[in-house]
Amino acid sequence: YKPTEYADVYWYNIIAQVCMIISLWYLCNRVNWEKQTWAQPIISFGNYSYGIYIFHNWIQMYLISSTAQRLFPLERWAGEHTILFPFGFFLLSLIISYLLTWLLLKTKVGRFLIG
Incomplete structure (x- = not known):
């Protein structure tokens, strides 16, 4: 505030x-969260939280690396949109780490490592 x-x-x-x-x-x-139907996707999202926690930092470091800047020139966009860029950067890293965790949990090794 x-x-x-x-x-x-x-x-x-x-x-x-x-x-x-x-x-x-x-x-x-x-509030009894189990009875709320709109809260079920949020509760199931918690199954992936540890994987998101593990991968989000690596993904963010890769997105701002010089190698990724050749593919995705984020510098100009970040300079022009100082309020929108951090939110978009957060959402992009959240979605990528969520998908990576979801794919990894489909394997036996991933379930062993992430749980």
């Missing part, structure tokens, strides 16, 4: 305030 002048509203402030209200509501009310 970043305080601003009165009537100086930005989209990221609105998102931050809504997230703060929702998180306070969930802290005060106990």
Whole structure:
């Protein structure tokens, strides 16, 4: 949350305030997550969290390496979009590491290593 002048509203402030209200509501009310149908994909996403944790840093380092810059010139895009680039970079590394973990868990060795 970043305080601003009165009537100086930005989209990221609105998102931050809504997230703060929702998180306070969930802290005060106990929710049975197993009965929520919309929460099932989020709960199943937790099966891949350890693999995502392992791979995300390697993927991010590769995406900003000089070798990858020849294929994906991210420098210019990062300079022009200072707010959007970190979010997009996070989503790109999350999706790639999720897919890599999903593929690795399909093998016997991957299930042994990641669990």
